[in-house]
Structure formats: C-alpha cells, structure tokens
Amino acid sequence: MKLTRRALPALLSLSALSLLCACAAAPTAPSTPLPGPGSSPAKPKLIVFVVIDGLPMRQVLDNRDLFEPDGFRRFLDRGTWFSEAHYGHAHTVTAAGHAVMLSGAYPQRSGIISNEWVDPQTRKPVYNTMDADYQYIGHKTAALAGTSPRMLLAETVGDVLRGNEPASKMIGISGKDRGAILPAGHKGTAYMYMSETGQFASSTYYMPAHPQWVQAFNAARPADAFFHKAWAPLLPGWNCPQAIASNCAYARSVPDGQTWQSSGGNGNTLPAVLGAPLDKPGPAFYGNILASPFGDELTLAFARAAIEGEALGADDRPDILSVSLSSHDYVNHAFGPESRLSQDHLLRLDRHLQAFFRDLDAKVGKNNYLLMLTADHGFADTPEWAASQGRDAKRIPGSDLVKFANAGLGKQFGDGRWVTELSAMGLLFDEALISSRGLKREQVYAAAKLVMLQHPEVAAVYTPDELAANTPAPALLQQMRKSWHAERAAPVQVIMKEGRLFGSRPVGSSHGTPYRYDTHVPLLSWGPAWVGAGEVKTPVEIADVAPTLSRVLGLRAPAQSQGKPLPLPLPLPLPLPLPLSR
Structure with missing residues (x-):
C-alpha cells in the first residue's frame, strides 16, 4: 500500500512563564491543550x-493501593492520567482497538471491524491481519494467520514518522x-x-530472515525457563473471605x-504449575504461557532484546516501540x-512493568523517552457473578439471534433461511433468496430490524x-457508525442490552459492547x-x-485520524525524583 506523505511541522512551544505555572499546578491537572508551533523541547x-x-x-483504580511505586504508579503519581478515557466505537475487540490507537481511525475508516468477520460479497x-x-x-503459517497489515486501510504515527x-x-x-x-x-x-514453539517471529512481509538479535533470543529458548514453574499468589491471604473488613489484599476479588x-489450560486455582502433566516443553505448554503472568514477562524480555538489538532511542532520530x-x-x-x-x-504485571521501566531509565535515560499506556478494550464481569450480586446479566448464544430473525422474517415473507449467519455484530442475509422472492433488500433489512427489536435481549x-x-x-448509533465499514460489515447491526455476554462459551467472560465496562480503559502517560x-x-x-x-514528534496526524490532541498538562521544568522501591 502506498501511503500519502506530507509533512506539516507541529512543534510544541513552552515559555518560561508556562513552566512556572506548571510548577504550581493543582493535584488535578488542568485540561490544557498541547501548545502550538514555536520553540520546543x-x-x-x-x-x-x-x-x-x-x-x-x-481494575487499575481498584488496586492502586497495592501497586509498587514505579509500575502503574509511575503514571498515577508522577505522570498524567485520564480518568475518563473511552473508545468511541461499538464493537470493542482486540483488533479494532489496536487499529485505533496509533492511527486515530475508527473501524469505519481503518476497515478493521473485528478480529474476524465474514466477507459480505464472497462469504x-x-x-x-491475514495475507496469504x-x-x-x-515457523508454520496456518490459513488466515496474521502476517501483514494489508487489511489495515489507515496509516499510523509510525508510518508518518x-x-x-x-x-x-x-x-x-x-x-x-x-x-x-x-x-x-x-x-x-x-x-x-x-x-507452538515459545519463540517470537516476524513475517516475510517485513524481512526475508530474522536479524541476529532475534535469532540469539530464540536460540536461548527463554520460554523453557517457565516449564514446571508455579504461578502462586503474590501476596499473603489468598484464601481470605471475600469482602471482609480486613487488610487482606484479595478480599476485594472473587476466590x-x-x-x-x-x-x-492451567486450571482455575492457584498455585498452578505450568506444563505440570508434561515431561518436556511442547506446544501445549507454550500456548498456556500466554494465559499466565509469565507471558508478559517473556514479552517484556523480548522488548528489552529489541531495544538493545535495534539500538532504539540511541540517537537523535526518534523511534517508537x-x-x-x-x-x-487471556486471564480475564x-x-x-x-x-x-x-x-x-x-x-x-505491575511488578513486571516496574522492572521494565527502570531498565528503560538505565538504558535510554529517563529524560530521553516518553511512556504511554492504554488498553485495547475493557471487560464485562462474568454474568454468573454479576447475577449473584443482583445485577441483570446473562449469556446470549449467537445462534439464538439467527433463529429468532429467521422465525420472524419467515412469518412475513415465507419460510427460508433469510439470515445466513452473524458477522461481528451484524446479520448477513441470503441476497439470492431475497431477489428470488421479488423483494428489495432494503425492505427485508427494515423488516429484520423490526423483528430483532422484539427480541427481549x-x-x-x-x-x-x-x-x-x-x-x-x-449515542449507541454514533458508536455503531464508527464500527461499521460499508464494504466489510454486515448490513444490519444488532446491539444487545447491557450486561449481556454475546457468544457460545459457557464459562469465563468477554467484551465487545458499546457499554462503559468495555469502552472505559486506562490512558496513562509519563x-x-x-x-x-x-x-x-x-x-x-x-x-x-x-x-x-504526532504533535510531540512534530508530525502531521495520520491522514485518517478522527481524534484530537489530548489536553495534556505542561511538563514541570525539572523531572521529579523517582521514589525508592519499598
């Protein structure tokens, strides 16, 4: 894909007066937009x-008092954090969120409407991220494996840079x-x-072979160090009763x-020993690492290797990691x-981040890099737990919606499989059947809307x-518009009621709705x-x-961006010292 290149300088300006004002800022940071062009750091x-x-x-706010001084609290105590940061689109899933972050483009522009979907034309x-x-x-490459950004229709900050x-x-x-x-x-x-292997790999979209630092990392087989390692509770009081008035850290969560x-996978009780039934590491063990704290530890180890191997932040040309x-x-x-x-x-995770940030301080220099942390989506509580607390929550199998739609349309237009399947949050129709009955698609879509509105959920x-x-x-329609791409999304989009977990899994929880528990995520900077x-x-x-x-880097925003610069407070004239580890 050939991307448009046009440089519009947008450098930050900071006057001495601004710095003095920032020194006297209140604990709650003022909503001051980033300065316009001029002199800058x-x-x-x-x-x-x-x-x-x-x-x-x-989850971040509920556990703030339990964090170490320099993990999440680096942001919360000494950085800028946004207490009301949300995604604006309706279908809050991993791919859609990751596509928004550094492009500023919602699925209606990026084309990344979900993790997977059904092509409305080819079915x-x-x-x-598939690309055959x-x-x-x-490594083996399965069908539909994610190997390139070809499906992404938007450019990112890194592309502009x-x-x-x-x-x-x-x-x-x-x-x-x-x-x-x-x-x-x-x-x-x-x-x-x-x-399958516990290694990290790129694809031939980016390069024909891995650089030496990647080969060395994989050759050391760092994932094997977690074989038969126990995920045990970090703090004492694991078995304390829930919601008791005590100093037990775990009293605020469900046993x-x-x-x-x-x-x-690794079971649902702690301690859990990874690969316990196995004699040696293999695909089952490597796959289960991700659903444990060791998955993050391994990923951050690879990030450290990338900083060293690629000399990130080592010169005056800015890099992004x-x-x-x-x-x-996976855990949620x-x-x-x-x-x-x-x-x-x-x-x-907080402890892993603290160690990673301090390594960045030592390797790159604390005054040489900018940190930003967010999430790709939130999460609903499990319906069974929520219901036990008196909330209106339940699981809704996707197949029920298809059956309900076809029953209602059948009464109006005659028997037939009018709705063939679900794609992301939408209904796909048998367009040939619609035509063969002498109907217009708009007529059937409108009828399907009326039918689905009768569904109690x-x-x-x-x-x-x-x-x-x-x-x-x-608001719901505005969110759904941002999730809908005319060429990739199903024609009729359905939003379930709040507290409904949409899918076929009988256990655990999920996300993907336009409601606060799925849209409200951390946005922290330092x-x-x-x-x-x-x-x-x-x-x-x-x-x-x-x-x-983009403004921090003096770049134009990505061409498809729909966002605006955050109201970041101005920096202090001198960095605050980091507290000692307790």
Missing part, C-alpha cells in the same frame, strides 16, 4: 507505547499477531509470539475455583476481571441507511520533558492518542 528519542490487552480502567472468513502472500519466518525519517524505527511486539502488526502499521516491523471460571501485553486478556476471558486470579495477575438495531448517514444520532503530572478528568477518546504523539 527536543523530541523524545524513544516513544514506548504499552498496551495491556483487556484491562478495564476500574469467506476474513482475519484482520506472506509467511512466518521459520518513517515517511519523514526513514532511519527512524517502528517496532511492534505482542503475544498476538494483531497486537503487534496493527500498531506497527505499514512501515514498521512486527514480532509476535509463536505458541478461585468457581464453576463459571474456565478449568482448561509498541509493546502489547496479551496475558491479561478465562476467569473474569472480578476474579482473584485476574487481580493477582494485575499485581504481578436486544437494545438497538440499525440498517445501512442509518449507519451510512452523517446526521445527529443517539515523560518529564513532555508530560506534566496529575489526573485529567476531561473525557477523551483513545483515538486522540495518534494526533497527540
């Missing part, structure tokens, strides 16, 4: 963009292919975890071993964000005319030379990240 040598897959903001399955023209380097500064580097790393490829964009380089928690940590998503899917296992995982239904319009609309300190309560969107980082 040097660009960061490195931007480190951290994504915690599947982390709702409520073939589509994966968000490329293969994983040194490398268009202006070809010597700059954009590296994307993740446990998931989509978590590495989509933030890396078209001109970056992506490395993803191979669950392990619940019937609605998945017992597959995107690290998407996948394990929390299996056990729910309310679970004790999820809480323990988050606390361990459906909140809203939208037709192509409503989705394609650019008129004032209720970098003494570029970012002030304090909580910003102004509502913002994750689409605002791309134009913000």
Whole structure:
C-alpha cells in the first residue's frame, strides 16, 4: 500500500512563564491543550507505547493501593492520567482497538471491524491481519494467520514518522499477531509470539530472515525457563473471605475455583504449575504461557532484546516501540476481571512493568523517552457473578439471534433461511433468496430490524441507511457508525442490552459492547520533558492518542485520524525524583 506523505511541522512551544505555572499546578491537572508551533523541547528519542490487552480502567483504580511505586504508579503519581478515557466505537475487540490507537481511525475508516468477520460479497472468513502472500519466518503459517497489515486501510504515527525519517524505527511486539502488526502499521516491523514453539517471529512481509538479535533470543529458548514453574499468589491471604473488613489484599476479588471460571489450560486455582502433566516443553505448554503472568514477562524480555538489538532511542532520530501485553486478556476471558486470579495477575504485571521501566531509565535515560499506556478494550464481569450480586446479566448464544430473525422474517415473507449467519455484530442475509422472492433488500433489512427489536435481549438495531448517514444520532448509533465499514460489515447491526455476554462459551467472560465496562480503559502517560503530572478528568477518546504523539514528534496526524490532541498538562521544568522501591 502506498501511503500519502506530507509533512506539516507541529512543534510544541513552552515559555518560561508556562513552566512556572506548571510548577504550581493543582493535584488535578488542568485540561490544557498541547501548545502550538514555536520553540520546543527536543523530541523524545524513544516513544514506548504499552498496551495491556483487556484491562478495564476500574481494575487499575481498584488496586492502586497495592501497586509498587514505579509500575502503574509511575503514571498515577508522577505522570498524567485520564480518568475518563473511552473508545468511541461499538464493537470493542482486540483488533479494532489496536487499529485505533496509533492511527486515530475508527473501524469505519481503518476497515478493521473485528478480529474476524465474514466477507459480505464472497462469504469467506476474513482475519484482520491475514495475507496469504506472506509467511512466518521459520515457523508454520496456518490459513488466515496474521502476517501483514494489508487489511489495515489507515496509516499510523509510525508510518508518518518513517515517511519523514526513514532511519527512524517502528517496532511492534505482542503475544498476538494483531497486537503487534496493527500498531506497527505499514512501515514498521512486527514480532509476535509463536505458541507452538515459545519463540517470537516476524513475517516475510517485513524481512526475508530474522536479524541476529532475534535469532540469539530464540536460540536461548527463554520460554523453557517457565516449564514446571508455579504461578502462586503474590501476596499473603489468598484464601481470605471475600469482602471482609480486613487488610487482606484479595478480599476485594472473587476466590478461585468457581464453576463459571474456565478449568482448561492451567486450571482455575492457584498455585498452578505450568506444563505440570508434561515431561518436556511442547506446544501445549507454550500456548498456556500466554494465559499466565509469565507471558508478559517473556514479552517484556523480548522488548528489552529489541531495544538493545535495534539500538532504539540511541540517537537523535526518534523511534517508537509498541509493546502489547496479551496475558491479561487471556486471564480475564478465562476467569473474569472480578476474579482473584485476574487481580493477582494485575499485581504481578505491575511488578513486571516496574522492572521494565527502570531498565528503560538505565538504558535510554529517563529524560530521553516518553511512556504511554492504554488498553485495547475493557471487560464485562462474568454474568454468573454479576447475577449473584443482583445485577441483570446473562449469556446470549449467537445462534439464538439467527433463529429468532429467521422465525420472524419467515412469518412475513415465507419460510427460508433469510439470515445466513452473524458477522461481528451484524446479520448477513441470503441476497439470492431475497431477489428470488421479488423483494428489495432494503425492505427485508427494515423488516429484520423490526423483528430483532422484539427480541427481549436486544437494545438497538440499525440498517445501512442509518449507519451510512452523517446526521445527529443517539449515542449507541454514533458508536455503531464508527464500527461499521460499508464494504466489510454486515448490513444490519444488532446491539444487545447491557450486561449481556454475546457468544457460545459457557464459562469465563468477554467484551465487545458499546457499554462503559468495555469502552472505559486506562490512558496513562509519563515523560518529564513532555508530560506534566496529575489526573485529567476531561473525557477523551483513545483515538486522540495518534494526533497527540504526532504533535510531540512534530508530525502531521495520520491522514485518517478522527481524534484530537489530548489536553495534556505542561511538563514541570525539572523531572521529579523517582521514589525508592519499598
């Protein structure tokens, strides 16, 4: 894909008066937009963009008192954090979120409407980063495997940066292919975890063979160090009763071993020994690493190797490193964000981040890099747990919607499989059947909307005319418009009621709705030379990240960006000292 290149300088200005004002800022940071063109501090040598897959903001705030001084609290105590940061689109899934972050483009522009979908024209399955023209380097490449950013119809901050500064580097790393490829964009380089071997690999889209540093990392087989290692509770009091008035850290979460928690993989109780039934490491063990704290530890080890091997942040040409940590998503899917296992995982992740950040301080220099952390989506509590607390929550199998739609349409138009399947949040129709009965598709779509609105668990239904319009609309329709791409999405989109978990899995939890528990995510930043300190309560969107980082780098925003610069407070004149580890 050939991307448009046009440089519009947008440098930050900081006057002495501004700095003095920033020194006297209140604990809650003012919503001050980034300054316009003028004199500016040097660009960061490195931007480190951290994504915690599947982390709702409520989990961060609920555990703030348990964090170490320099993990999440580096942001919360000494950086700028946004307490009302949300995704603006409706179908909040991993690929869509990762596509928004560094492009600023919602699925309606990026084309990444879901993790997978069904092509409305060919009716073939589509994966968000599939590309049969490329293969994983040194590894098997399954059908529909994620190997390139070809499906991404938007450019990223890294694409603009490398268009202006070809010597700059954009590296994307993740446990998931989509978590590495989509933030890396078209001109970056992506490395993803191979669950069959425990190694990291790129694809032939980026290079014909791995550089020496990647070969050395994989040859050392670091994943094998976790074989038969126990994931045990980090803090004392694992078996304390829930919600008791005590000093027990785990009293605020749901104990392990619940019937609605998945017992597959590493099991649903701690301690859990990885690879316990096996005699030696193999695909089953390597796959289960991701659903444990060791998946993040391994990914961060590879990120350290990338910083060293690629000399990231070593010169005056700015680089970007995107690290998407996948394990929390797997843990929340299996056990729910309310679970004790999820809480323990988050606390361990905090310790891993603290170690990584301090390594960055030593390697790159604390005044040379900018940190930003967010998540690709939030998470719903497991329906069974929520229902036990008196909330209206339940699981809704997707097949029920198809049956309901066909029953209602059959009464009006005669028997037939009018709706063939679900694609992401939408209904796909048998267009040939519609034509053969002498009907217009718009007529059937409108009828399907009326039918689905009679479903007791459906909140809203939208037709192509409503989705394609650019008129004032209720919040749900606005969110759904941002998720809908006319050529890739199903024509009729359905939104379930709040508290409904859509899918076929009988245990665990998920995400993907336009509701607060799925849209509200952390957006945290730190970098003494570029970012002030304090909580910003102004509502913002994750689409605002791309134009913000573009301004920090003195670049134009990505062409398809729909965000605006974040209201970051001005930086302090001198960096605050880091506290000693307790």
